[in-house]
Amino acid sequence: MIYLSKAWKTVWAGFGVNLSLGVLYSWGVISAALIDDYQWTATQTQIPYMVASVVFALSMIPGGRLQDSVGPRIALLIASILAGLGFILSSTTVTVIGLTIFFGIIFGLAMGFGYSAPTPAAVKWFHVINRGFISGIVVSGFGLAPFYIAPLTRFLIHQTGLPTTFLTLGILFFLTIFFLSFIIQNPPSGYLPIQLKSKKPQKNYPREIDFTFPTMLKTSQFYLLWVLFFFGTFSGLLIIGQMAKIGQEQAGIENGAILVMVYAVFNFLGRISWGSISDVIGEKKALLLIFLIQVIIYLIFHTMTAPHTLLIGKGLVGFTFGGMLTIFPVITSQLFGLKNLGVNYGFIMTAWGVGGFLGPLLGGAVRDITGTYQTSYTVSALFCLAGSILTFFINKPEARRSN
16 A cells, blocks of 8 residues: 555656646747747747757656666756756846747756656556556646646736746746655565556566667667657647647637647647557557547648637647657557666657757748748648558567567
8 A cells, every 4th residue: 555655646746747847838828929029030939949849858868867777856856956947047038049048958958857757757656557547647747737837827928027927937847846856756676566457458468678778779669669759749849839829820819828728638638548548459559540630630720710620620639649748658668668768768759859849940930931831731741641650660679579
């Protein structure tokens, strides 16, 4: 019972950490304010966001190594300090260079160290057949965060201005992550994972071989997962980064926070639902379904010019993108083991950073040149189509078989 309590405390504390770090998905509200109040271009508003995405992904590697070697607490304490500093310093200079350094780099580091710790710690407490469900709970905090951060940010901007908004959010995120860091922990050595009730057919699972990251990087499966993750994140982050302006220009939705909140709810539901779905039908089939749904959405996204249709489209993007963020750490653990999951998934997450850079860059540039986002939607649909085909090639790496 003691271990069960510690396991669930780790899960829900990890959810709470991600509930703070998920402010990245509310960037659309901030970018709209930068355009309207500070006369930034659409492309300029994406620079801090793109840099934050890249730094976030790259810093998951050292954050993951720290998690695997000494546990999650140190990584989370570092994240709490960087999150506070990033936003507080952003409040001192609302310029492209200033936000690129303070939000993009410093808060990007906070996200990397903070996101790398909770999920590996949580899934290590539970049996392999429950990893999708547990991973879904932990990462769903990141997806749900915009539900409260977007309206809070919009309210603070209108009442106090952007600098004071940054200051307030910095203090809030520092305190939250700091206190939760003392709850999250890895299970002890030799611990027998908890097995929850599951609808997944019972079978004998082969003993997992724990890959170190140098060994993992020699397998073709690592690069396949990396490309798949890039295809999915490129499309999703393109939509997220421009969310408020897409709603305003494409469907006349002036309150961008509504779009962000709808996206957040469906992103949260997607992370929970697809985790459970993958536990039943398997991660490969679940990932295939996600990509196919996204192909259809992006092909018709430009036709969603009424508020209700665009809200449905945004919701489906959030639902499928959230599922992707649940499934990839589970697949990584299945192919490369649990022991080094923090750093191994950190390398996979670099694809998120590249997608987070190129997706918003394309979206902003296309908007500035053509006045619409239609070309971006088409590219996203083609990437997701390619991703759906590549899911058929996911297999256990050859190095694992030889072991």
